[in-house]
Structure formats: structure tokens, C-alpha cells
Amino acid sequence: MTNFFRKASTAYYGWYVIAALFFTAFVGVGVRGSYGVFVKTWEDDFGASVTLISVAASLGWLMNGASQPLFGNLTDKYGGRPVIILSFIPMGLGGIAMAFVTNAYMLIFVYGFVISFFSGGIMFSTGGPVVAQWFRAKRGTAMSILAAGGSIGGLILVPFAAYLLIQYNWQTAWVVMGVVMLALGLPLLFFLLKSKPEDMGLKQDGYERTPEALDPPPPEVTTGPLAIDRWQDSYSSAPMWQLSLAYVVCGITTASISVHFVRWAVEQDISAGKAAIAFGLLMGINAVGVITIGFLSDKMERKTLLGIVYLIRAVAFLSFLVLPANIALWAFAIIGGGSWLATVPLTTSLTADVYGVKTLGTLSGLINLAHQIGGAAAVLAFGIVFDVFDTYNPAFFGGFVTLLAAGVISLSIKERKYSSRYMKPGDTILQPVEGD
């Protein structure tokens, strides 16, 4: 134990930055995730339809996606620290303001616009660039911890909000969540979050601090041949399209399941208890899976892992088609759970490795926007398929096929040619090759 404390005391400062970002994702995702807990209560209190209350959630989803390129761009210009802190404050105040909402339209404004818009400023398009600035050798691991923060936040804060609602009322629940953000998250960010290691006189990966213990030695080449100064330039090379297209599929396959799972379970006569436990299992595997994949991605090619993750998820979708529903449920929870979040750190890390960190915020924001658009379209498409065919099977088949495509697209990324991880000292900067 003493050894652990000693190690923690001498740890590279970047890990404290990751810890602060972990908690930011933890509360940010948790607070937004808890919205669904209050729907029934608001329905009764406001006399509003579920559809109207759902408008705030739908709008919030789009606002979150749309705001990410904007906040990402601001991060590229001003650094992650001011953007994340200045997004976190209105999000926390918005949480408290939720307690004073008196009708569905105020709900749409406060949650759909304010909280959801500013939550885009604390997500991967802002946190990702900060992580990439601090880490290179362990970038995948660090990114995965950030992603796991959101996952674990959902696991802890959603039940926290729900039981606050049971014990007190929804107004108290939102005030407490807003206070958690402002009283716990904000000081952590204020004292620990630094945009880049140079702000503290350090170097990426902490090379300067323990020069005698370098493993691997400090890289002399820190940018790849496609490193860019303008985000627009990324679209003239293949990896940006490959990563974006694959991420659209990620959006398609996660959003569709997220929204249509309950209807599918009911249609298949799966008991509520079984469905609940299966999803609890998926959430648990999800957090472990993302950290494992992140760790592995620092040891091997990220695009290989990314491709495998999409193919694994394809198998999970296939289970809906070929297995009896009761077994498919568990197969999906176990197989799908491992791949659910793993795409996030892999995609962001790979983007940073290929295009460098100067425009990573904007690029991550744009890729996330593609994800959200794909997700929104898929939610609609799955609903239409169910209404027309009275079964989800054609939609699941569509998901399976798109995942296979995403797997192949990811595997076709020429990481060894374009990633800074594989550059050797003396390598010259190449120009993007058309259609490569």
C-alpha cells in the first residue's frame, strides 16, 4: 500500500489530468443520462405527453452532436482547459436550473438547448485533444479511461438520480446533480486540468521527468505525413473518410439498439427482469472492455483493433438473427458489451496519430457529428422497418451488413504509412495520395 502511495505521488502529471477528465465525463454523461429517469414524473407534473418530453431528449442529442465541432474548434484555438471549464459551468448551472422548470417547453430549453449544447464542450472533441497533447505512447489507454468515465458515470449517477427522486423529489435530484458538478467537478478541473504538458514545463508522456527510465525512448518524430494545420485538409486524404464512415456505422448500431431495445424485448416476450440484468451486464462489460481495448491499442495497430471491434459487434447483431431471442439477449450483452464503447478511444487516438493534435478538436467534433447523424437516421429507419415488416430482423440484418463494411473499412486504413507512431527519425513528410 505504501508503495502504491509512493508511486501515485511520483506519477506523471498527465494522469492527474486524465483523472480530472474522467470525473468530467463521469458527471457529464451521468447527468445527461439520468434524464430518462424523470420522464414519468414530468408527464404527471407537467401534464405533458411523453412525446413532448422526448422532444427535449431528441433535441439534446442533436445539439450535443452539433456543438462538438464548434467546441472542438475552440479547443484547437485556445486549448482544452478554458473550453472545458467554461462549458462545465453552464452545464452545472443548467442542472440546478432544471429544478425550476415548470413546463415541458422550459424543459426543452434548459435540457435540450443549454445542458446538451454545453455538454458538447466536455466530451471527446475537447477532452480527446487534451489527452492527445499529454500522451503519445499511452494515448490509447488514456483515451479509454476518459471513455470509461462516461460509462461508469452512467452506472452510478443514473441510479443516484433515480433514488434521489424516490427519496425526495425531482427538483432536489437536479439541484444535487448540479451541485455535484459545480462543487466537485469544477474545483477538480480548475486545479488539475492543463491543456498541454508545456503549460507545466513538462513534455509529452513525462519524458523530461524521468529521463533515466524511458521505455520506449522519446520519439524523435512526433507527426505523421498527413499532419495538418487546417482541419479542411483532412478531407483530402483517405483516413478521415474511413474513420468517419466507420463511426457513422457505430452511431447507427448503438443508437438503434439504445432506442429500440425495449420494444424488441417486449415483442420477443422477454421478461423485464431478464432484460434489465442483461443490460446491466452489458454496461459492466462495456467499461472493462473499453479499458482493455485502449490498453491493447498502445501495443498493436489501432486500426486492426478498430476493425475487430466492428466485426465483433457484427457478430452481436448476427445473434439477433440466428439465435432464439432469450439466448440472443445474453449473446448481445456479452459480445456487444465488449465493443460498445471501444470505438471511441480507438477512433480519437487514430485521428490524433494520423493528423496530429493541432486540429484534433475539430476533427473529433466532426467525426462525432457524423456518428450522431448516423444514429438519428438509424433510429428512424429501425422504426420504419418495424412498422412495415412487423419485425426488427431486416433492420438487424442492415446493422450486421453495415458493421461488416465498417470492419473492412477500418482494416483498410494504412496506419503504418500515415500514423506518427510508425514514423522513424528522418522520415520525410509525404503529401496525401489521392484515393489512397
Added chain:
Amino acid sequence: MAAPLAPVAHHSESVDPTLWKWIQHQIDVTTGLSAITIVIILGIIIVAIPVTVIIFAIRSKKHAQSMGRAAESDDRPH
């Protein structure tokens, strides 16, 4: 429900209310704890994360300062 009230946290979607009702029932049946007990347990976890990080950060800062002082005294001519 035709809106993204999702059951799993992937890019911060909101939890599906129906699924949450199922999960909450399972938590109640499995743990048998009262609402206030669960609030306290989860509240402690939520507070513990930033407090632990801050404590370690302060220790780290102190350690770095003491190392700096030691290095300074080594450099000083005797």
C-alpha cells in the same frame, strides 16, 4: 418511444425510462436496501472520486517540491 431515450451510455444518451424501471426493480429485489441507503452509498462513491484525486495531486505536488529543494541543496556550494 420514438425518441432517443437510450438504455446505455454511449455518447451520453439518456436512459430509457421503461428499461430503467426494470433495472430499478432488479436493484430493489437484489439489494433490498432503502432508497436513502442507496443514495448515501452512491453519494459517497461520487464524492470519493474527486477527493481522492485531489489528495493524491497534493501529495504529488509536495513530493515534487521536496525533490526540488533537495536538488537545490545539492547544487549549492558547500
